Amino acid sequence: xxxxxxxxxxxxxxxxxxxxxxxxxxxxxxxGLPTSNEEYEKRIRFEFDSAQIVEWGRSPxxxxxxxxxxxxxxxxxxxxxxxxxxxxxxxxSWLINSNPAKHLYFCLGIREVxxxxxxxxxxxxxxx
Numbered sequence: 594x595x596x597x598x599x600x601x602x603x604x605x606x607x608x609x610x611x612x613x614x615x616x617x618x619x620x621x622x623x624x625g626l627p628t629s630n631e632e633y634e635k636r637i638r639f640e641f642d643s644a645q646i647v648e649w650g651r652s653p654x655x656x657x658x659x660x661x662x663x664x665x666x667x668x669x670x671x672x673x674x675x676x677x678x679x680x681x682x683x684x685x686s687w688l689i690n691s692n693p694a695k696h697l698y699f700c701l702g703i704r705e706v707x708x709x710x711x712x713x714x715x716x717x718x719x720x721x
């Protein structure tokens with residue numbers, strides 16, 4: 594897979610509005626929630642500073658937002674949206690496995706020792 598991430602910017606807004614419509618309209622309509630561009634843009638702008646565009650080659654195919662809470666000392670996945678044409682290709686797994694915290698932990702020698710639901714217990718063995 595030729596996937597990469599780059600920071601989202603204002604010039605991505607048209608793509609992000611279209612992506613939200615493709616991926617969420619059906620679910621929002623079923624729930625009786627609004628599907629206007631104004632409502633889409635409100636959701637897109639939530640945590641926009643942490644928004645990254647998922648690219649296949651140089652083509653945008655998705656949105657990935659993840660934030661870090663210093664107060665709680667954890668990473669939070671805010672949003673993952675992948676164009677339906679690319680869904681089912683394990684891109685979501687790639688995004689989660691390449692999140693900054695996990696990469697840093699593994700570089701430091703920390704390894705997962707157990708997992709319950711979405712919570713992982715990790716351990717660092719001292720080096721002598």
